[in-house]
Amino acid sequence: MNLRRALLIALPYAWLLALFLVPFGIVLKISLSDMALAIPPYVPTLDIAAGWTGLKEFFSQLDFENFVFLTEDDLYWRAYLSSLRIAALSTLITLIVGFPIAYGMSRASDAWRPTLMMLVILPFWTSFLIRVYSWMGILSQQGLLNQFLLWTGLISEPLTILNTNIAVYIGIVYTYLPFMILPIYASLEKLDDSLLEAAEDLGCSRLQAFWLVTVPLARAGVIAGCFLVFIPAIGEFVIPSVLGGSRTLMIGKVLWEEFFSNRDWPVASAVAVVLLLILVVPIILFQRNEQRQREQEQ
Amino acid sequence: MNMVQQESPTVFAPWEDPEQKPLIRFIDVTKRFGDFTAIESLNLDIYEREFFALLGPSGCGKTTLMRMLAGFEAPTEGTILLDGADIAPVPPNRRAVNMMFQSYALFPHLTVEQNIAFGLKRSKMTKGEIADRVQEMLRLVRLEPFARRKPHQISGGQRQRVALARSLAKAPRLLLLDEPMGALDKKLRQETQFELMDIQEKTGTTFVIVTHDQEEAMTVASRVAVMDHGRLIQVATPDGIYENPNSLYVADFIGEVNIFRGHARALGDNRYEFTWAEGKAPFTAVSERDDIPASGPCSLAIRPEKIAITAERPEGALNAIEGTVLDIAYLGSTSTYHVQLPEGQVIKAQIANNRRISRRSFNWDDRVWLSFTETAGILLPGHG
Numbered sequence: 001m002n003l004r005r006a007l008l009i010a011l012p013y014a015w016l017l018a019l020f021l022v023p024f025g026i027v028l029k030i031s032l033s034d035m036a037l038a039i040p041p042y043v044p045t046l047d048i049a050a051g052w053t054g055l056k057e058f059f060s061q062l063d064f065e066n067f068v069f070l071t072e073d074d075l076y077w078r079a080y081l082s083s084l085r086i087a088a089l090s091t092l093i094t095l096i097v098g099f100p101i102a103y104g105m106s107r108a109s110d111a112w113r114p115t116l117m118m119l120v121i122l123p124f125w126t127s128f129l130i131r132v133y134s135w136m137g138i139l140s141q142q143g144l145l146n147q148f149l150l151w152t153g154l155i156s157e158p159l160t161i162l163n164t165n166i167a168v169y170i171g172i173v174y175t176y177l178p179f180m181i182l183p184i185y186a187s188l189e190k191l192d193d194s195l196l197e198a199a200e201d202l203g204c205s206r207l208q209a210f211w212l213v214t215v216p217l218a219r220a221g222v223i224a225g226c227f228l229v230f231i232p233a234i235g236e237f238v239i240p241s242v243l244g245g246s247r248t249l250m251i252g253k254v255l256w257e258e259f260f261s262n263r264d265w266p267v268a269s270a271v272a273v274v275l276l277l278i279l280v281v282p283i284i285l286f287q288r289n290e291q292r293q294r295e296q297e298q
Numbered sequence: 299m300n301m302v303q304q305e306s307p308t309v310f311a312p313w314e315d316p317e318q319k320p321l322i323r324f325i326d327v328t329k330r331f332g333d334f335t336a337i338e339s340l341n342l343d344i345y346e347r348e349f350f351a352l353l354g355p356s357g358c359g360k361t362t363l364m365r366m367l368a369g370f371e372a373p374t375e376g377t378i379l380l381d382g383a384d385i386a387p388v389p390p391n392r393r394a395v396n397m398m399f400q401s402y403a404l405f406p407h408l409t410v411e412q413n414i415a416f417g418l419k420r421s422k423m424t425k426g427e428i429a430d431r432v433q434e435m436l437r438l439v440r441l442e443p444f445a446r447r448k449p450h451q452i453s454g455g456q457r458q459r460v461a462l463a464r465s466l467a468k469a470p471r472l473l474l475l476d477e478p479m480g481a482l483d484k485k486l487r488q489e490t491q492f493e494l495m496d497i498q499e500k501t502g503t504t505f506v507i508v509t510h511d512q513e514e515a516m517t518v519a520s521r522v523a524v525m526d527h528g529r530l531i532q533v534a535t536p537d538g539i540y541e542n543p544n545s546l547y548v549a550d551f552i553g554e555v556n557i558f559r560g561h562a563r564a565l566g567d568n569r570y571e572f573t574w575a576e577g578k579a580p581f582t583a584v585s586e587r588d589d590i591p592a593s594g595p596c597s598l599a600i601r602p603e604k605i606a607i608t609a610e611r612p613e614g615a616l617n618a619i620e621g622t623v624l625d626i627a628y629l630g631s632t633s634t635y636h637v638q639l640p641e642g643q644v645i646k647a648q649i650a651n652n653r654r655i656s657r658r659s660f661n662w663d664d665r666v667w668l669s670f671t672e673t674a675g676i677l678l679p680g681h682g
Contacts, residue, residue, distance in 0.1 A: 197370055198403035200390045202468070203420030212416075216407045296406065296450060 024276070031269035032062040042265050066270035075254065076271065080278065082249040086165065086240075087233035090172040091180075094229050095222065097173060098180035102221075103214075105181070106188035117185075120178050132171055132242050139167050139243070163245035171239040176232070180225040187221030188214070220293040227286035235275055251275055310520060311535075312345035319382070321346045321472065321504055322367070327376035329362055329528075336362040338528040339376070349498050349505045351519035353512055355551075359528040360508045364474050367506065368397045380471065391420075396470040400477040402461035404449040410460050411436070411445040417468045435463040438497060455486050462494070466501060475507040479514060491517045512552050516540065524548050540601075546682030549599040554634075556605070556645050559681045562596035570677055572598050575641050581617040585677040597678045602648035604674040607635060607660060611667045618669040621645065623662055635660065637668055 033042040044061040047054045070076045105116045123131060138144045139162040146158040161167050191214065199209035237252030244250070251271065258268035312318040320343035329337040336359045344350045352360040365371040366378060369390030378385050385393060396417070404413050414435050418428045436442045439459040444452050449460065458478065465473055478494070479487040495518050498505050509515050515522045516536040523533045524547075532544045543549035546557065558581070560574030565582075570590060572581040583598055590596060611618050624644060625636035634648045647668055651658075660666055 192401060192403065194399045194401050194403040195405060197368075197390075198397070198399055198405075199416070200370075201368060201395075201397045202417030202464070203391045205391060208420070213405060219407075296448075 027269045027272055029062070030265050031066055031267075031273050032064065033266045034061070034065070035264050035266050040265070041263050066266045067274070069267060070270055070274060075249075076251075079249045079251045079254045080274070083234050083236075083251040084278075086168060086172070086250060087230050087236075090169050090176070090233050091226050091230040093169060094173045094176055094180045095226060098177055098225065099184055099218075099222070101177075102181045102184035102188055102218075105185050106191065120181050120185075123178065128175065129238065132175070132239055135167070135171055135174070135243055136162060139170065162243065163248075165244065165248055167243035167245075168240050168248055168250075171243045172229075172233050172236060175239065176229040179228040183224040183228065184218055184221040187218045191217055220289060220296075223289045224286065224293075227282055227289070231279055231282055231286070234279060310347070312348070313343065313521065318345055320344060321348075321381060322506075323377075323379040324363075325377045325379065327366070327373045327378060329359075329366065329371060330374045336528050337366075337373075340528070340530055342523065342530060342533065344504065344506060346504055347502055349495065349507070349518055349520045351515035351522045352506065352508045352525060353515040353522050353551075354510065354525035356510060358525040360525050361476065362528075363525075364397070364476055364506065364508050367472065368395055368474055369393050394471040395474060396465040396468055396472075397474040398461050398465040398476065398478055400480055402449075402457050402481075404457060404460055404464070406449055409446050409448055410441060410452070413449070413460055414464045414467050416464065421468065431467060435467050438466070438500070439463045454481055455490070458482060458490065462497070466497070466503065469501075470503065472504045472506065475505060477509055478507065479509075479511075487514070488517075494518055516552070524551060526551075541676075543599065543676060543678075546597055546599065546678055546680075549676060549678070550682075554602050554646055554648075556600045556602065557682075558598040558600075558643075558675075560596060560598065562590060562594065562677060564590070564592045569672070570596075572596065572675075572677065574598070578619070578641075581675070582672045583617075583675050583677045584673050587677065587679075589679050590677055591679060594679070595681050597681055598675045599678060600670055600675040602634060602646040603632075605645065605647035605668050605670050607637070607647050607649060608667045608669065609659065609664075612669050615669040616672050617675075618667055619645075620665065620667055623660055623664045623666055626660075626662065633658070635666075637666060 030042055033044065035041060036043045044058050046058050050057070101120075105113065105120075108116055136143070140146070141158045141160065141162070143162070145161070146155075149155045150158065161170075195213050195217070196209050199213045200206070204212060235252045235255075236250060237256055240248045240250040240253050241256070244253070255268055255271045255275070258264050258271060262268075322342075322344040324340050324342040327337055327340045328335065340363070352363060354360050362371060366373055367385075369385070369388065372386060380393075380395070405416065408416065411432055414432045415428050418431055423431070432445075433442075436445055439462055441456060441459055441463065444456060449457055452460070458481070462475075462478070465475075475494075479490055482490060491514060494505075498518075507515070507518060516539075519536060521533060522536055522539050524531045524539065526547060532539060532548045534542070534544075539548060539552055543552065549555050550557070558572070558574045560572050560580075562570045562572050562583075565571055568584055568586055570583050570585060572583050574581065581598060606612070611620070619639060621637040621639045623635055624638045627634040627636070628651075630651070632648050632650055634646050637645050637647060639645060645668055
């Protein structure tokens with residue numbers, strides 16, 4: 001009985017160890033190494049055959065040089081800050097767009113709900129890359145959006161949207177919107193209508209009832225949605241490289257360039273380790289929110 | 299006890315006093331949802347300080363009636379007056395009417411205290427007044443130690459009391475209770491019923507309660523309205539409804555009843571001869587109703603506890619029939635005997651278990667005599 005229990009607990013931990021901790025250990029090790037023109041492009045590499053002396057030799061060559069370098073070149077911290085800002089602002093916009101959609105879905109009749117839910121999930125049936133590329137066709141100078149605006153006469157010159165930060169925001173909000181809608185919808189759907197009637201009965205106007213009952217009860221869903229958008233948006237690479245311009249500074253893009261353009265694996269790994277450390281804080285907060293919500297539901 | 303007001307020795311019965319102005323008047327109220335008629339041209343007066351019960355099976359319109367009082371539904375036709383004024387244009391948040399919801403509808407994100415204060419904060423009261431009122435309410439429902447708990451941290455019975463305190467906090471002219479004890483177990487429900495009556499008396503608020511539990515309605519209410527298919531079938535005091543049901547529907551709905559279908563013939567002096575089976579001695583029944591035909595189809599309804607069981611035919615009994623004990627339902631304080639007549643009909647007779655069960659006089663398959671007095675049965679016109 002105890003063995004089975006131990007096995008049940010051991011399995012997910014083994015999974016976590018193999019798929020998260022081991023790769024993280026490797027990346028951490030590379031970040032402490034030096035760049036080299038070799039395969040793999042860094043030194044030192046562990047030579048197990050050399051035994052104890054080899055191991056000592058190996059550890060003595062590891063240092064924090066790359067992390068120090070990250071603080072010296074202002075490109076990196078500016079990229080981190082810029083990523084945080086873009087992620088935060090996109091999260092806010094996603095919330096502003098997503099909340100009314102989730103609210104509308106939760107108020108819709110039972111017959112309509114599965115259809116609306118389907119419409120939210122439908123974009124996942126197409127590759128994320130294709131969807132981001134298709135935004136190029138919409139946002140470019142000769143794109144659908146500009147053609148439409150010129151046709152309506154709202155503008156006389158085509159707008160430059162593609163390859164700017166605005167395109168990045170549009171891309172992130174578009175891509176991550178379902179992650180905002182679904183948790184908010186889940187919390188609003190559980191909302192008992194009699195709570196709103198009770199609020200009205202006790203003297204609230206409709207609007208007051210919304211602010212005093214609906215919004216606080218959707219809080220857990222809103223927080224969950226915000227984290228689900230914010231966390232991946234910080235490290236986002238595809239959207240800024242496809243839709244953003246040369247001036248768009250995001251850490252995911254920097255990371256990619258360090259790895260593949262500069263082939264500087266150690267510095268790239270250091271960037272990745274720092275990014276992970278930055279993300280640990282919101283991830284812990286997210287877990288706490290989920291736990292508190294579970295406790296409340298008991 | 300709920301019918302007698304402490305300050306005056308007279309019986310509380312404002313509905314019998316033509317001088318009294320009702321607190322609520324339904325005048326020809328009809329409510330339709332599409333093709334479905336939930337309430338059909340209903341007239342009803344409810345008086346101040348009454349504990350009024352709306353009783354009926356689900357779908358009979360009782361909840362719709364209550365929701366119209368709260369303001370969540372508007373009548374399709376007719377008028378509802380509160381204190382003599384039409385309430386149709388008053389939105390629910392401005393009505394001096396509060397409601398206790400069947401699900402309690404406590405705000406899960408607020409503490410017990412904050413839940414009770416919720417309505418008070420929408421009024422013009424100062425912070426100090428609100429705090430005092432909340433304390434008063436917590437005392438009334440004996441929840442002071444739980445003031446800072448969230449609804450999910452207290453028991454079902456406590457939640458029910460929070461809901462009651464919250465709906466009473468604004469001192470409404472009228473309190474609506476939608477199946478207030480539906481979620482409680484039987485024992486707790488009985489305790490709560492007396493508590494509710496006590497609180498109603500203390501606060502002097504008019505209560506309208508919706509329930510499908512006839513025992514509950516009988517216990518708490520000063521008057522009971524029995525509803526069916528959007529109509530009021532009978533409005534009367536609990537004993538009036540039980541002892542003098544105006545129809546077979548009410549007689550059957552409230553408590554247990556045996557129904558004989560037969561033919562009545564007037565003997566004069568309010569006495570009737572009731573023939574119910576070929577070759578059987580007719581029953582004699584007394585009725586003061588004026589709608590009993592001089593000779594025509596009638597039904598006789600008799601409560602099980604009004605039927606006596608004896609081994610021999612009792613001397614001088616006007617109404618007596620013989621049968622065989624088919625079943626005995628032992629309920630603790632009473633036993634219900636199911637006695638089958640030779641014609642096949644099964645009659646229920648209830649007797650108090652005032653001696654130990656091992657010493658009971660009758661057993662399965664025993665031949666017994668059932669008898670009842672001429673005033674025990676209720677004679678009703680028609681066969682329902």
